[in-house]
Amino acid sequence: MNCILFRPWPETIHSQEQTESIKEYEIEDEDQLADKLILEGVAVGDKIGNGKVYRIFTLDGRDGSADEIDFKEGDVLVTEMTDPDWEPLMKKASAIITEKGGRTCHAAIVAREIGVPAIVGAAHATTLLENGQDITVSCAEGNVGKVYQGKIKYKLHETAYTEFPKTKTPVLMNIGSPELAFQYRKIPNAGVGLAREEFIINNYIKVHPLALLKHKTLNDPALSVAIADLIKGYESEEAFFINKLAQGIGKIGAAFYPNRVITRLSDFKTNEYFNLLGGNHFEPGKKIQ
Numbered sequence: 001m002n003c004i005l006f007r008p009w010p011e012t013i014h015s016q017e018q019t020e021s022i023k024e025y026e027i028e029d030e031d032q033l034a035d036k037l038i039l040e041g042v043a044v045g046d047k048i049g050n051g052k053v054y055r056i057f058t059l060d061g062r063d064g065s066a067d068e069i070d071f072k073e074g075d076v077l078v079t080e081m082t083d084p085d086w087e088p089l090m091k092k093a094s095a096i097i098t099e100k101g102g103r104t105c106h107a108a109i110v111a112r113e114i115g116v117p118a119i120v121g122a123a124h125a126t127t128l129l130e131n132g133q134d135i136t137v138s139c140a141e142g143n144v145g146k147v148y149q150g151k152i153k154y155k156l157h158e159t160a161y162t163e164f165p166k167t168k169t170p171v172l173m174n175i176g177s178p179e180l181a182f183q184y185r186k187i188p189n190a191g192v193g194l195a196r197e198e199f200i201i202n203n204y205i206k207v208h209p210l211a212l213l214k215h216k217t218l219n220d221p222a223l224s225v226a227i228a229d230l231i232k233g234y235e236s237e238e239a240f241f242i243n244k245l246a247q248g249i250g251k252i253g254a255a256f257y258p259n260r261v262i263t264r265l266s267d268f269k270t271n272e273y274f275n276l277l278g279g280n281h282f283e284p285g286k287k288i289q
Contacts, residue, residue, distance in 0.1 A: 020186050021158040023047070025140040028153040036148040038135065041097070041122030043145030044108045049095035049117045050136040050151045051076045053129045059085055076137060078129050082107040083275045084206050090114065095137035097125045097147065106275065109199070113177045119145030164188045172262075177203050178248040181255035191259030192252060197266045200248040202276065205241060206230070211278025212237040223278050230277070 025048040027033065054075040071077070077093040079086070081100040090096055090110055096118040098107045103120070111118030117139040119125075129135065129147070136152040139145045172193025175181055178200060201209075207230060215224050215237075227237065234240040253261045274283040 021160045022187070024157040024159070025138075026155045026157065027138065027140065028155050032152060033148060036150060036152070038147045038149055039122050039125060039128055040147070041119040041125070041145050042101075042103060042108075043139035043141070043143055044096075044103070044111045044118040044120060045115070045139045047115070047117040048136065048138045048140050048152070048154045049076070049093075050134070051094040053078055053131055053133040053135055055079065055126050055129065055131055056089070057126065076135060078125055080126060081105065082110070084202060084277075087203070090116065095119075097122050097129070097137065099123060099125045109176070110203070113180050113203075115183075117145075119147060122147065161186055161188055173256075175252050175261075176200065178251040179204075181252045185255040189256070189259070192256050192261040195249065195252050195261055195263040197245070197249075197264055198272065200245065201266060202272065204248045205244045207241075207277040208273060208279040208282055209241060210282045211276070212241055214281075215278060218278075218281050220278075220281065223281075226277055 025046065027048075051074045052072075054071050055078045056071070057079060071089050071092060073092045074094045075092070076095045076097065077086075077089055078097045079099075081098050082090065082096075083106055086107075087110055090107070091114055093116055096107055096111050096116055098105070098118070098120045099122055101107055101120040105120055107118055108120050117137050119137060119139065122145070125147075134150050136148040136150065136154075137145065138148065138152070138154075140154070166188075170190035171188065172191055173184060173187070173189050174194045174196065175184060175192050176196040176199030207227060211218075211223065212227065212231075215227050218224075231237055231240040234243060249261075249263055252263075270283045273279050
């Protein structure tokens with residue numbers, strides 16, 4: 001595979017923004033937690049969020065679960081597991097809870113990048129939690145994420161990035177989402193040590209490369225319709241993939257200019273390829289958990 005190295009033009013609008021701060025969350029009074037713990041799981045991030053439970057089992061509503069159209073900004077998304085199709089809902093949620101998965105599952109990766117508190121591997125979450133129920137999701141108490149009944153009071157401490165001490169060792173960041181590159185560039189850094197191409201493909205392109213090339217021969221009309229909708233405005237399936245990948249890498253490069261950005265070529269595991277649109281035609285096994 002050939003690689004192209006380039007230096008992007010500096011991005012000026014975002015560079016004029018005022019420096020922001022890092023936020024730290026702390027339970028205000030631990031006595032208020034008595035008898036309110038509902039369930040536990042693996043904590044993703046270190047934030048606290050609260051809102052009303054909204055359970056969704058599939059995105060088509062055919063199983064009788066709530067329709068995702070009614071999901072409101074600030075609701076807590078509760079489901080078995082997620083994949084790239086769920087990301088619009090995840091970005092609206094105040095917190096995310098999944099029954100399955102670990103620290104490297106899709107829900108954990110996306111929640112970490114969009115800055116939403118999440119608890120994964122929370123067994124029986126969809127049966128223990130009811131739609132409309134007010135809960136608090138806490139990832140601020142260590143590796144174990146906790147779900148509490150009601151809205152728990154907490155404190156938010158903010159530290160300006162300008163107050164961070166300078167380090168002797170250059171700090172390089174890991175970036176996987178072009179959409180969040182300008183947000184993360186505000187943290188003091190010396191550039192990007194790892195821009196994950198597989199995450200750019202997963203979160204930005206969202207379709208299996210071979211499905212783009214061969215979908216017309218797969219006898220899968222629904223797949224062809226989905227791909228046709230995805231590539232609107234592009235000359236061809238190949239042009240869509242090449243341009244979207246270049247845009248994703250370029251966006252990360254522009255965000256961190258003039259510091260260097262090191263991009264790693266795709267090294268997907270086959271189960272991650274399976275999660276992409278059309279991946280089931282080319283990859284064995286089941287969706288990653």
